[in-house]
Amino acid sequence: MISEAHLPQILALFLFVVGMTIVLLRRNTIVLLMGIELMLNAANLSLVAFSRANGQLDGQVMVFFVITIAAAESAVGLSILVNLYRNFGSINTDRAKSLQG
Amino acid sequence: MVNIIYPMAALCLICAALAVVMLFSKDALTCAMSLLGVLLGTAGIYxxxxxxFVATVQLVVYAGAIMVLFIFSIMLLNLKKFGKDFHVLSPKFLLASLSxxxxxxxxxxxxxxxxxTERAQWSNEAMLAAGGNTKVLAHSLFTQHGIAFEAVSIALIVALIGAVTLAKRKF
Structure with a gap:
């Protein structure tokens, strides 16, 4: 029987898989960054739910750190995106293939 | 003890539906709004x-700061004119969704x-007796994880200075 400990884990799994699919399928770089945020959020949800189920607090402390790193990651990602737009006139990942051999 | 499984299941369903909207939507702003909904729903589950405390931080940092950054970028880059970047009915997309x-x-x-398994060092009652979730968490954060906290703050300031430098410089 599904309980209130299982429910957030299943949601976290679903959100992670959807975020991964977004990162793998979409070409729009800003949506891709949102997919990464979704995956980080799913990992956070799993950590908090496990910390609750085990009666420990370390998971919530980890989530605090992950949120900080996610803020830094999105700031750097969006500034890279602004540069990508300046150089290619588009934020589609198909256009940015200068490193392709 | 109130039974919270039904409201939690409702929130989970809303979050899952918004995530699917995010996957299939062609408009970047719709994606951003769905992501905002998912983040708010997750804060509710927290x-x-x-x-x-984590719910509050989620609201302030994720649903506040990061979403403002995303929506600001969408506005700055004027993403309306780019049109769609994928086809929902293409075999690749269907195969990926199925897997x-x-x-x-x-x-x-x-x-x-x-x-x-119930290994409740911090059950709800123990947490309340010790002064609530925020107090207990702050105590753990600033004593046991103090060095990691300082390291994360250094990482944050380095990343933000790097972001400003990256955005200012012409490549």
Whole structure:
């Protein structure tokens, strides 16, 4: 029987898989960054739910750190995106293939 | 003790539906709004399972700061004119969605095999007696994880200076 400990884990799994699919399928770089945020959020949800189920607090402390790193990651990602737009006139990942051999 | 499983299931369903909207939507702003909904719903779930401080941080940092950054970038880059970047009915997209669904199915089965054991060092009652979630969490954060906290703050300031430098410089 599904309980209130299982429910957030299943949601976290679903959100992670959807975020991964977004990162793998979409070409729009800003949506891709949102997919990464979704995956980080799913990992956070799993950590908090496990910390609750085990009666420990370390998971919530980890989530605090992950949120900080996610803020830094999105700031750097969006500034890279602004540069990508300046150089290619588009934020589609198909256009940015200068490193392709 | 109130039974919270039904409101939690409702929030979970809303979050899952918004995530699917995010996957299939062609408009970047719709994606951003769905992501905002998912983040707010997740904050609600955090509150329901008793992680009040994390719920607040989620609201302020994720649903506040990061979403403003995203929406500001969408506005700055004028993303309306780019049009669609994928086809929903293409075989690649359908195949990927199917494999993602099967991954969710297998993972859910694995999660249902897990039965939570009560090792309640911090049960709800113990938490309340010690002064609530925020106080206990702050104590743990600034004593046991103090060095990691300082390291993360250094990482944050380095990343933000790097972001400003990256955005200012012409490549």
């Amino acid at each position: 509150g329901m399972i008793g992680a009040h 993602a669904l099967s991954l969710v199915g297998i993972g859910s089965w694995a999660i249902m095999q897990w039965s939570p």
